[in-house]
Amino acid sequence: MERRRILIIAAALVAALGTVLVFLYVRGADSRAQSQFETTEVLVATAQINAGETIEAASAAGKFALQPVTNNVLLPDHQVDTSALAGQVALQPIYPGEQIIATKFGATAAPTSALQIPEDKIAISVNLTDPARVAGFVNPGSEVSIFLNGSDPKDGQAFTRLLLSKITVIGVGSTTPVSTTTTDTTGAQTTEQLPRTLLTLAVTQDEAQKILFSQGNGELVLGLLNAGSVVTPGAPTTYANLFG
Structure with missing residues (x-):
């Protein structure tokens, strides 16, 4: 009889504990659901903010807006206005829809280069005609x-020769028309406008020296x-071996 009474009491305690656990779970689920749908208005980028752009310039350009963000995705250092970021610049590009956070702004932004220069190379530019x-x-x-089209300084003999076998172009710049005058065998001169374009090359120091020297002493x-x-x-190809 005593044993039966103990079992009944234990069953009642287990049932009560189960009820409490279910209550706590439901309450937690309600809290999580509430957090998922509750929102807070924070400052959000409405247009791209470039690295180095000041907070004042971005604000004047209308690149910020207060928008509701659900609390479960709210970032810790979100901003509700620009007062705390006064005088600072964006440290990296900030894209539309991003929350404005303090860690993405600072006193100065490190300059970045648009050129993809290999680690063991440098970049130089040459100015060439379309042909x-x-x-x-x-x-x-x-x-x-x-x-290289050039002439030997010792005897003035014209030549064409391969200077470098393989070079990578990493940039193509602006085009500018340049006047070029040529003289034929009769002495008559012809002037024409040829567009010249800046090309940027990835080269080693030795290759850069050869290109720059050749550019100043030939074509x-x-x-x-x-x-x-x-x-x-x-x-090299010269008149002496041109038809050989």
Whole structure:
């Protein structure tokens, strides 16, 4: 009889504990659901804010707005106005829809380069005419060979020779028309306007020195490469071996 009474009491306690646990779970679920749908108005970017742009310039351009954000995705250092960020600049690009947070603003933004320069290279630019840059078919990412049209300072003999077998183009800049005058065998001169375009190349120091020296002492011409192109260094082409 005593044993039966103990079992009944234990069952009642278990049932009561179960009821309490169910109550706590439901209450927690209600709290989580409430948090999911409750919102807080925070400052949000409505247009892209560029790295280095001041908070004042972005505000004047209407790039901020107060918008409701659900509490479960609210960031810890969100802002409700720009007063705490006065005089600061964006440290990185901030895109439309992002919450404005203090950690993305600071006194100065580190300058970034748009050029993708390989770690072991430097970037230099050359100014070439359309024919010299393969009629405009050279684009960022193109692989090119560089040829030099020049003359030997010892005897004045003209030559064409491969200067560098394979160079990567990492940028194509603006185009400017330049007047070029040529003289034929009769002494008659012809002046024409040729567009010249800045091309930026990724090179080693040794390659940069060769290109810059050659650019000042002759004419550079690019040859556009594909995956199967074969280009090998060799003797210069001159009048003596042109038809050999």
